[in-house]
Amino acid sequence: MQEQQIQRFFTTLQAANPLPASELEYSSVFELLAAVLLSAQATDVGVNKATRRLFPVANTPARILALGLDGLEAHIRTIGLYRSKARHLIQTCEILLARHGGQVPRSREALEALPGVGRKTANVVLNVAFGEPTCAVDTHIFRVSNRTGLAPGKTPLAVELTLVKRIPERFRVDAHHWLILHGRYVCQARKPRCAACSVADCCDFTPKTTAG
Structure with a gap:
């Protein structure tokens, strides 16, 4: 994909969805962190179903810890790998309280130091x-x-580092959402919907499918 095609690719996606957003449901930074931690090898739909039960009861590190491991597992057992995810979330909450005043840190280093992140x-x-x-x-x-x-x-x-270089600066904040949604609903794994794709003319993929 050439530079002019990249510009057209993201301009088209932006026009179709000017304000893209995560499909995970959350109302705070901590809820977002918890939801993303739970979403590994799981669908957003499945995570949302579980967090609709969890967050009204426990949506802060202190409240998650008050549930305890067994209580947390009971709320998220419909999610794959729920036992290990519950353990990681409990450990993450302990670190957030001990080192970050209960707040989600803004640095990559601190985030990646959290269990399961x-x-x-x-x-x-x-x-x-x-x-x-x-x-x-x-x-x-x-x-x-x-x-x-x-x-x-x-x-x-390798893909991430290339994306950061190739995505024009004005699209970088929202590109993550556009690409996920495009892959989820149009450029699907088994049968990409090329006939319904608004950016097919920018794409190097051959042969194009006739799926709409």
């Missing part, structure tokens, strides 16, 4: 909560970046 989760929090121009490379963004030729790479980190 890797680079992708840190990028989501930095981008969605704090407006940083980061790009969290999940399976959707990895696929779209490679398939379209936007940012080819063999690893998520």
